[in-house]
Amino acid sequence: MLIGELAEAAGTSARALRYYETHGLLRAGRSANGYRVYDDAELRVVREIRALLAVGFGLDDIRPFVDCLRAGHPSGDVCPDSVAVLRRKIAEVDAGIARMRDVRETLVGQLNLAIQSRETACFSKTC
Amino acid sequence: MLIGELAEAAGTSARALRYYETHGLLRAGRSANGYRVYDDAELRVVREIRALLAVGFGLDDIRPFVDCLRAGHPSGDVCPDSVAVLRRKIAEVDAGIARMRDVRETLVGQLNLAIQSRETACFSKTC
DNA sequence: CTAGACCTTGCCACCGACGTCAAGGCAAGG
DNA sequence: CCTTGCCTTGACGTCGGTGGCAAGGTCTAG
Numbered sequence: 001m002l003i004g005e006l007a008e009a010a011g012t013s014a015r016a017l018r019y020y021e022t023h024g025l026l027r028a029g030r031s032a033n034g035y036r037v038y039d040d041a042e043l044r045v046v047r048e049i050r051a052l053l054a055v056g057f058g059l060d061d062i063r064p065f066v067d068c069l070r071a072g073h074p075s076g077d078v079c080p081d082s083v084a085v086l087r088r089k090i091a092e093v094d095a096g097i098a099r100m101r102d103v104r105e106t107l108v109g110q111l112n113l114a115i116q117s118r119e120t121a122c123f124s125k126t127c
Numbered sequence: 128m129l130i131g132e133l134a135e136a137a138g139t140s141a142r143a144l145r146y147y148e149t150h151g152l153l154r155a156g157r158s159a160n161g162y163r164v165y166d167d168a169e170l171r172v173v174r175e176i177r178a179l180l181a182v183g184f185g186l187d188d189i190r191p192f193v194d195c196l197r198a199g200h201p202s203g204d205v206c207p208d209s210v211a212v213l214r215r216k217i218a219e220v221d222a223g224i225a226r227m228r229d230v231r232e233t234l235v236g237q238l239n240l241a242i243q244s245r246e247t248a249c250f251s252k253t254c
Numbered sequence: 255c256t257a258g259a260c261c262t263t264g265c266c267a268c269c270g271a272c273g274t275c276a277a278g279g280c281a282a283g284g
Numbered sequence: 285c286c287t288t289g290c291c292t293t294g295a296c297g298t299c300g301g302t303g304g305c306a307a308g309g310t311c312t313a314g
Contacts, residue, residue, distance in 0.1 A: 002291075003290095003291075004289095004291080013272080014291085015271095016271075018292095019271065019272060023271095033279080033280055033281085033291080034279085034280085034291075034292065035290085035291055035292080053271085055234065056230060058271090059270080059271080075240070075244065077237050077240065077241035078241045078248075083238065083241055083242070083245075086237060086238045089234055090231060090238065093230055093231045093234065094231065096227055097227045097228065097231070100220050100223055100224045100227070101224065103182045103183060104217060104220045104221065104224070106182055107213055107216055108217060110204050111210065111213045111214065111217065113202070113204060114202065114204035114205045114209065114210055115210070117202065118205055121205075129260080130260095140303080141261085142301095142302065142303070143302065143303095145262095146300095146301070146302070160310055160311080161309080161310090162260085162261055162310085163261085180301085185300075185301095186300080186301080
């Protein structure tokens with residue numbers, strides 16, 4: 001499988017695949033003419049990468065999952081390192097949600113004050 | 128007030144203040160030697176900018192608030208444009224929270240499956 | 255006179271996952 | 285032979301809010 005075919009099959013770009021490779025996530029053999037040649041198993045790897053990227057993982061966080069798949073496990077999630085990353089990410093997401101809730105409260109408070117002072121102004125000035 | 132003093136008073140850097148100026152948020156007069164000279168009222172403006180940046184606003188979103196303050200209002204929140212931005216930002220934050228909740232659910236599901244299959248493996252293999 | 259503490263403009267570096275362009279090699283069909 | 289379409293590496297641009305540095309002018313105290 002050549003890079004364009006793999007990209008097509010995985011719904012991404014050849015550029016992205018080369019990028020994953022430079023970051024140690026993808027592996028490719030080379031044909032006589034220097035083209036990257038991919039094992040069929042790499043499609044699963046690329047799908048794993050895309051799925052994790054889509055939920056906000058960085059490439060470094062994804063590496064354990066890829067390694068886990070490469071180790072022969074049917075899922076990239078089952079290895080200890082992957083589980084650790086999952087737990088950490090869940091905690092990060094929780095923290096993010098909490099922060100956004102605080103921000104939301106701040107903004108709603110600000111909005112209510114603004115509306116209130118506009119009403120007060122309109123009441124006194126009959127605007 | 129010179130730029131260093133204003134930066135100190137607002138708890139930020141002179142570099143940041145110049146950046147805000149290039150983006151139309153801050154105004155400064157110039158003294159004979161070319162130094163920026165700030166009105167005392169600019170301190171309020173800088174504080175408004177910092178407060179909004181801290182809750183995740185971009186500089187473009189902040190502009191209406193600054194204009195509102197400059198128009199003489201005691202708060203930057205009360206002008207229609209500011210209220211509109213506040214509403215939009217609250218909606219964005221709500222969307223962000225919803226997205227992160229989805230991500231959280233996905234990750235928790237993945238984690239549970241991983242733990243489950245590890246337990247199954249351990250059960251069968253007595254690992 | 256000089257040191258040092260301000261100020262000025264301007265430009266590079268950063269983060270991350272690529273997009274995009276450049277310049278060239280390789281394969282296959284008319 | 286020529287075109288078309290794939291592949292290669294390399295390098296720069298993106299987005300936003302700075303940090304840091306350079307090279308220079310200015311002000312103040314000793």
